[in-house]
Amino acid sequence: MDHIDHELIIEKVASIQEKLHESDFTDEITNRRNKIIQSSVSTSSSKKNPVRLEFYGINYSIPKKKRSNNSSDRESWWNEFTNLFSRKNKQSDVEVGKIDNEKNIPIIQNIHGYANPGEILAIMGPSGCGKTTLLNILGNRVGKQGVSGTINLNGHRLIKETKRFVAYCTQSDIFFPQLTVRETLSFTARLRLPREMSRGEKLKQAESTIQLLNLSKCADTKIGDNRVRGVSGGEKKRVSIACELLTDPSVILLDEPTSGLDSSLALELGNILKGFAKKQHKTIVMVIHQPSSQVFELFDNLLLMADGHVVYFGKRADLVDYLTTQGYKCHPNFNPADYILELLNDPTSKQKLIQAYMRQLESDITGEKTVHKDSNPIRDISSIIPSDENDDIIHSGPLKVKHRWEATFLQQLVILTERSFKQRSKVILSKLDLMQTFSLAFFCCLVWFQLPYNENAISDRYGSIFFTCVFWSFHPMMSTITSFPLDMEVLKKERQSRSYRLLSYFLSKQSAELLLGILHPIFYVTIVYWVSGLIPDAGSFFAYLGSIIISSLIAQSFGYLFGAAFLNVQQALIIATVFMLTSMLLGGFYIQSLPAGLSWMKYLSFTYYGYSLLMHIQFTSPLARFKCNTVGQASSYLECLDADNVNDKYISGNSVIKLLGLDTLKWFENLMAMFGFLIVIRVVAYFCLRRNSRKTK
Numbered sequence: 001m002d003h004i005d006h007e008l009i010i011e012k013v014a015s016i017q018e019k020l021h022e023s024d025f026t027d028e029i030t031n032r033r034n035k036i037i038q039s040s041v042s043t044s045s046s047k048k049n050p051v052r053l054e055f056y057g058i059n060y061s062i063p064k065k066k067r068s069n070n071s072s073d074r075e076s077w078w079n080e081f082t083n084l085f086s087r088k089n090k091q092s093d094v095e096v097g098k099i100d101n102e103k104n105i106p107i108i109q110n111i112h113g114y115a116n117p118g119e120i121l122a123i124m125g126p127s128g129c130g131k132t133t134l135l136n137i138l139g140n141r142v143g144k145q146g147v148s149g150t151i152n153l154n155g156h157r158l159i160k161e162t163k164r165f166v167a168y169c170t171q172s173d174i175f176f177p178q179l180t181v182r183e184t185l186s187f188t189a190r191l192r193l194p195r196e197m198s199r200g201e202k203l204k205q206a207e208s209t210i211q212l213l214n215l216s217k218c219a220d221t222k223i224g225d226n227r228v229r230g231v232s233g234g235e236k237k238r239v240s241i242a243c244e245l246l247t248d249p250s251v252i253l254l255d256e257p258t259s260g261l262d263s264s265l266a267l268e269l270g271n272i273l274k275g276f277a278k279k280q281h282k283t284i285v286m287v288i289h290q291p292s293s294q295v296f297e298l299f300d301n302l303l304l305m306a307d308g309h310v311v312y313f314g315k316r317a318d319l320v321d322y323l324t325t326q327g328y329k330c331h332p333n334f335n336p337a338d339y340i341l342e343l344l345n346d347p348t349s350k351q352k353l354i355q356a357y358m359r360q361l362e363s364d365i366t367g368e369k370t371v372h373k374d375s376n377p378i379r380d381i382s383s384i385i386p387s388d389e390n391d392d393i394i395h396s397g398p399l400k401v402k403h404r405w406e407a408t409f410l411q412q413l414v415i416l417t418e419r420s421f422k423q424r425s426k427v428i429l430s431k432l433d434l435m436q437t438f439s440l441a442f443f444c445c446l447v448w449f450q451l452p453y454n455e456n457a458i459s460d461r462y463g464s465i466f467f468t469c470v471f472w473s474f475h476p477m478m479s480t481i482t483s484f485p486l487d488m489e490v491l492k493k494e495r496q497s498r499s500y501r502l503l504s505y506f507l508s509k510q511s512a513e514l515l516l517g518i519l520h521p522i523f524y525v526t527i528v529y530w531v532s533g534l535i536p537d538a539g540s541f542f543a544y545l546g547s548i549i550i551s552s553l554i555a556q557s558f559g560y561l562f563g564a565a566f567l568n569v570q571q572a573l574i575i576a577t578v579f580m581l582t583s584m585l586l587g588g589f590y591i592q593s594l595p596a597g598l599s600w601m602k603y604l605s606f607t608y609y610g611y612s613l614l615m616h617i618q619f620t621s622p623l624a625r626f627k628c629n630t631v632g633q634a635s636s637y638l639e640c641l642d643a644d645n646v647n648d649k650y651i652s653g654n655s656v657i658k659l660l661g662l663d664t665l666k667w668f669e670n671l672m673a674m675f676g677f678l679i680v681i682r683v684v685a686y687f688c689l690r691r692n693s694r695k696t697k
Ligand SMILES: Nc1ncnc2c1ncn2[C@@H]1O[C@H](COP(=O)(O)OP(=O)(O)OP(=O)(O)O)[C@@H](O)[C@H]1O
Pocket: 062, 066, 067, 107, 125, 126, 127, 128, 129, 130, 131, 132, 133, 134, 289
């Protein structure tokens, strides 16, 4: 038989599950499910709190349409867009505990096992067999849709709060490339270590973790990425593990920790983890692809998988004997890890091993021991059914569950602002950006140099105001549009380990980038205002500067909004450009009276309020008097008034405002509208980020 009989397997699993449901175990599991864990505040270390991880009957399915989803980017873009405005998150078709195999594709089926404190459990199997999926479920990172089964920590259900005891180290190393190893670990320590520890103690713990993972040599090197040269791949992997070990978790889940490392580095890392498990009584579960024989020797237990099924769960040392009983003899000179992968890549031996395991499982459950227990290295299924009574390791102490964040809201805000500032300092204090501001100011000074107070220069004056308003209403948008999309991977990783609140992250981003929205307009306005000869009094200058700063902050808000709504820089830029041009069109400069029925649209444009406010500041001042060209002959639209000196005639600024149709709103109303934009857009941006960060979890 050269293919796997999936129907037979599914039938077997179904019959085993049926038997399980008939058995007394079901009641016990249900009781567990309903158990409410007593909350208490604790700073206990995992050394005092060794945790046994048990998982039983784990299934995971995905809706068929998800697998066959080959929609184009354009379609998914459109879906993203429409989802933004739809009321509820679209739920997957699969519900917890109810998996309809007609509509769903099983990814993993009926997986069970356990991992003890002080031991390493390795999950192995061919590519695509479901190892990472299982690890994600054990780490509670898949969500509820499509998942069924029981996961217990010391007999208690894995819930949001107990997740703190479980550290998860992802396969890809996700960091801010601009931070050094020491900075990365220090910020993690400050965010994730208990608030009872002083800042000094937290930093000390970060230092000792650096030493534990032999990272001292590269502690002050930037993490780096494709563009910034940083630490090596092996060092990055160790930083990734260090960030998780820092918090002293009881259970450590690692997804392919040795991928990308050479055999000696892999062995070094394996030894570190083994020592850590033994000395600190940690429970370590790792997905590993093809370990060398020396690394393989470090494992205590093995869970072998193929096509989403268990093929073997038991002691690593018993694997070779088990394979021999199944008719597959591993040559003594062979690495058993290589041999088993060879077997599982062959369809015939794979199916035989899956079926052998099923038979074993069935006989364990029904109590019909077809194989003598002593010669059966597969552990009795009953030992992994959650129980309160046996085993003093399991119940060495109740899990002390914390319901709070380690750092207070204010501490999170300060730490994240500091980190954001460090991480974005190149953008915030970018020399290129400064050059852009100064060179633009220089050219504006050239074009609008000392504008005279006469009728001819009126349009130059409001041209200069419009240009300034438009530039500062959009330029800051471009610098904040990347903020959230670029951080998303790190945010997702850190939020999954419950490092901080989303609100503190959101606010920290804004406080770190506040300078960007304030400093540059100050430089620009201070130069251009006086050189181009706008109203020469301090009050008007500061009002003008203040208005530009508000426009710049509103533009930043829109940048955050588009970034948070799309989480994709390219899409956000397209929308921002369309938005920018539309706002300019409606802003009241190109057309003074919009076509009938569309005139209300100008109130949607924040540039309209910014422009109107600046015009009020400049043209309603008592100093805004523009000399008529020829005595008594102003343009046909403006009326020349008598000046104090009877030979002079002037045009008042108020009449310019009136002529441009900007007299409908007073300066105060414009200002209020701008504050409204500033607050509302940021609130909407926060909710978009909240919604999208949940979706990507
Ligand atoms: N949410 C999902 N949507 C679609 N397919 C999924 C999803 N989750 C898992 N799969 C599929 O399930 C299978 C198992 O995936 P998983 O990543 O767990 O494999 P793996 O054993 O870790 O593989 P590798 O060793 O190559 O990393 C794969 O075929 C994968 O494409």
